[in-house]
Amino acid sequence: xxxxxxxxxxxxxxxxxxxxxxxxxxxxxxxxxxxxxxxxxxxxxxxxxxxxxxxxxxxxxxxxxxxxxxxxxxxxxxxxxxxxxxxxxxxxxxxxxxxxxxxxxxxxxxxxxxxxxxxxxxxxxxxxxxxxxxxxxxxxxxxxxxxxxxxxxxxxxxxxxxxxxxxxxxxxxxxxxxxxxxxxxxxxxxxxxxxxxxxxxxxxxxxxxxxxxxxxxxxxxxxxxxxxxxxxxxxxxxxxxxxxxxxxxxxxxxxxxxxxxxxxxxxxxxxxxxxxxxxxxxxxx
Amino acid sequence: xxxxxxxxxxxxxxxxxxxxxxxxxxxxxxxxxxxxxxxxxxxxxxxxxxxxxxxxxxxxxxxxxxxxxxxxxxxxxxxxxxxxxxxxxxxxxxxxxxxxxxxxxxxxxxxxxxxxxxxxxxxxxxxxxxxxxxxxxxxxxxxxxxxxxxxxxxxxxxxxxxxxxxxxxxxxxxxxxxxxxxxxxxxxxxxxxxxxxxxxxxxxxxxxxxxxxxxxxxxxxxxxxxxxxxxxxxxxxxxxxxxxxxxxxxxxxxxxxxxxxxxxxxxxxxxxxxxxxxxxxxxxxxxxxxxxxxxxxxxxxxxxxxxxxxxxxxxxxxxxxxxxxx
Numbered sequence: 001x002x003x004x005x006x007x008x009x010x011x012x013x014x015x016x017x018x019x020x021x022x023x024x025x026x027x028x029x030x031x032x033x034x035x036x037x038x039x040x041x042x043x044x045x046x047x048x049x050x051x052x053x054x055x056x057x058x059x060x061x062x063x064x065x066x067x068x069x070x071x072x073x074x075x076x077x078x079x080x081x082x083x084x085x086x087x088x089x090x091x092x093x094x095x096x097x098x099x100x101x102x103x104x105x106x107x108x109x110x111x112x113x114x115x116x117x118x119x120x121x122x123x124x125x126x127x128x129x130x131x132x133x134x135x136x137x138x139x140x141x142x143x144x145x146x147x148x149x150x151x152x153x154x155x156x157x158x159x160x161x162x163x164x165x166x167x168x169x170x171x172x173x174x175x176x177x178x179x180x181x182x183x184x185x186x187x188x189x190x191x192x193x194x195x196x197x198x199x200x201x202x203x204x205x206x207x208x209x210x211x212x213x214x215x216x217x218x219x220x221x222x223x224x225x226x227x228x229x230x231x232x233x234x235x236x237x238x239x240x241x242x243x244x245x246x247x248x249x250x251x252x253x254x255x256x257x258x259x260x261x262x263x264x265x266x267x268x269x270x271x272x273x274x275x276x277x278x279x280x281x282x283x284x285x
Numbered sequence: 286x287x288x289x290x291x292x293x294x295x296x297x298x299x300x301x302x303x304x305x306x307x308x309x310x311x312x313x314x315x316x317x318x319x320x321x322x323x324x325x326x327x328x329x330x331x332x333x334x335x336x337x338x339x340x341x342x343x344x345x346x347x348x349x350x351x352x353x354x355x356x357x358x359x360x361x362x363x364x365x366x367x368x369x370x371x372x373x374x375x376x377x378x379x380x381x382x383x384x385x386x387x388x389x390x391x392x393x394x395x396x397x398x399x400x401x402x403x404x405x406x407x408x409x410x411x412x413x414x415x416x417x418x419x420x421x422x423x424x425x426x427x428x429x430x431x432x433x434x435x436x437x438x439x440x441x442x443x444x445x446x447x448x449x450x451x452x453x454x455x456x457x458x459x460x461x462x463x464x465x466x467x468x469x470x471x472x473x474x475x476x477x478x479x480x481x482x483x484x485x486x487x488x489x490x491x492x493x494x495x496x497x498x499x500x501x502x503x504x505x506x507x508x509x510x511x512x513x514x515x516x517x518x519x520x521x522x523x524x525x526x527x528x529x530x531x532x533x534x535x536x537x538x539x540x541x542x543x544x545x546x547x548x549x550x551x552x553x554x555x556x557x558x559x560x561x562x563x564x565x566x567x568x569x570x571x572x573x574x575x576x577x578x579x580x581x582x583x584x585x586x587x588x589x590x591x592x593x594x595x596x597x598x599x600x601x602x603x604x605x606x607x608x609x610x611x
Contacts, residue, residue: 011504014501014503015503015504025391030410033413088324091320091323095320107325108325111328113592117524117531117592118331119532120531121562126335128565129337130334216565216566217565244420244428244538245538259421259424270416
């Protein structure tokens with residue numbers, strides 16, 4: 001046996017074999033991706049119409065109806081999350097990159113890393129305690145707060161990495177010209193990293209738009225149009241969930257169509273961020 | 286290095302508008318510091334609020350009784366977390382068993398076997414898997430994976446592996462196996478991305494040394510890449526496990542939502558995030574809400590520890606032992 005193990009042919013075959021196995025594993029991982037995309041597109045496209053984007057949901061059994069209010073709700077909650085979360089997340093990231101080398105910086109960095117893995121449903125409970133309980137009812141504001149808390153840690157880490165990519169020579173050139181520290185940070189370092197930071201923000205928005213769990217018991221749901229941030233609000237994701245677990249075939253179709261809309265939104269945000277990354281890399285050369 | 290410059294400036298412009306002591310710098314530093322500290326404030330708020338909401342439970346139940354009791358009956362105000370803990374652990378274990386070998390294979394293919402250009406292209410589908418929202422995975426699971434398990438996979442497993450307690454009972458589709466399978470798909474991108482990161486840190490010298498001694502590519506992987514990145518891969522797995530434990534929507538939609546403990550993977554169960562998602566909005570009594578927040582607190586503590594451990598492992602590998610290149 002020893003002879004066989006050390007034979008060149010045997011070792012060559014193991015080598016080739018394992019390379020093929022690894023490549024095949026890739027195909028295995030591809031199947032679910034293709035399956036999800038294919039089904040969402042084929043099953044969802046059937047229900048697409050202008051009404052789907054502009055109408056309110058109809059009760060069971062009635063033809064037509066849409067998810068207009070859910071789209072507005074998602075938009076509103078993501079907007080609230082952006083107002084609260086983007087400045088905090090980006091600001092914390094800039095702090096980590098510019099001043100974060102001490103003990104406090106390391107603690108904050110570690111916290112941001114660990115918090116970015118906390119389940120979103122747990123953040124939902126926190127938003128419930130922070131907003132829903134004092135107000136006494138579910139609201140779009142509570143949903144927005146939950147999404148904002150989710151954004152902060154991931155965004156802080158991404159921003160830090162991007163700001164740290166700015167070459168030190170740029171900063172030194174600016175300081176050598178007599179520009180004060182804060183102006184150097186704002187006008188030279190952060191501006192250079194800006195397109196990257198925008199990319200990170202787009203990805204954070206995409207992630208927030210796809211969240212369901214923290215909205216179920218913060219924003220709840222709403223059958224009607226709602227433009228009041230203090231009132232319960234429908235969202236695209238919660239609507240998909242409700243349609244999916246219902247026993248009606250008609251609603252299942254709507255769940256697929258709403259999923260297609262959600263994937264298009266998330267996909268566009270991802271593509272936009274990718275395009276921005278690419279143009280930034282070109283500019284750097 | 287950057288700090289040296291302002292010190293010089295300061296000497297020339299003492300009390301002026303340029304040194305680090307000027308108003309602009311002080312305001313800027315103060316604002317930045319406040320924003321940074323907010324991360325810690327948010328962390329504190331999370332712990333504080335979870336504890337506050339969970340407090341009514343602690344008054345009614347002992348913590349040990351809460352964790353070990355198997356009965357969950359909100360009407361009689363009896364709360365036991367064990368079925369949910371069990372469901373969460375079993376589904377996560379299934380997902381890890383399914384995802385880890387595939388993820389390591391993918392990581393090796395991207396970093397070692399594929400040409401560098403192809404490797405970069407192949408990370409795109411992995412990122413796409415991560416970008417799909419979990420409710421869409423749930424929808425797919427409910428209408429594609431569950432029927433497939435019920436009609437094809439579970440009867441087959443029962444026929445040939447029915448002697449294993451894991452694969453007994455009627456093929457329902459909804460249950461631990463369906464949840465574990467979908468979780469595996471969802472945590473795959475996390476494990477692959479972090480594995481690739483740590484595998485890339487293997488010093489070229491180590492790999493080339495193995496190759497120079499006549500090792501094949503696979504042998505160089507086993508001799509140089511795997512030993513070097515082992516701790517980091519473990520970190521990647523822990524990060525994936527953390528995601529699996531906390532994943533809510535996809536599991537809620539396919540686990541069956543039955544608060545029971547079954548040895549068979551075909552049986553329906555329940556998980557920590559799923560029961561929170563299903564009952565929180567309708568919970569009326571403060572003890573019921575407290576019990577759900579208590580489950581949330583368990584979830585928070587577990588994922589916190591897992592993520593912390595994972596980060597320590599990954600950072601240690603990325604920094605490297607230092608003696609090889611030095």
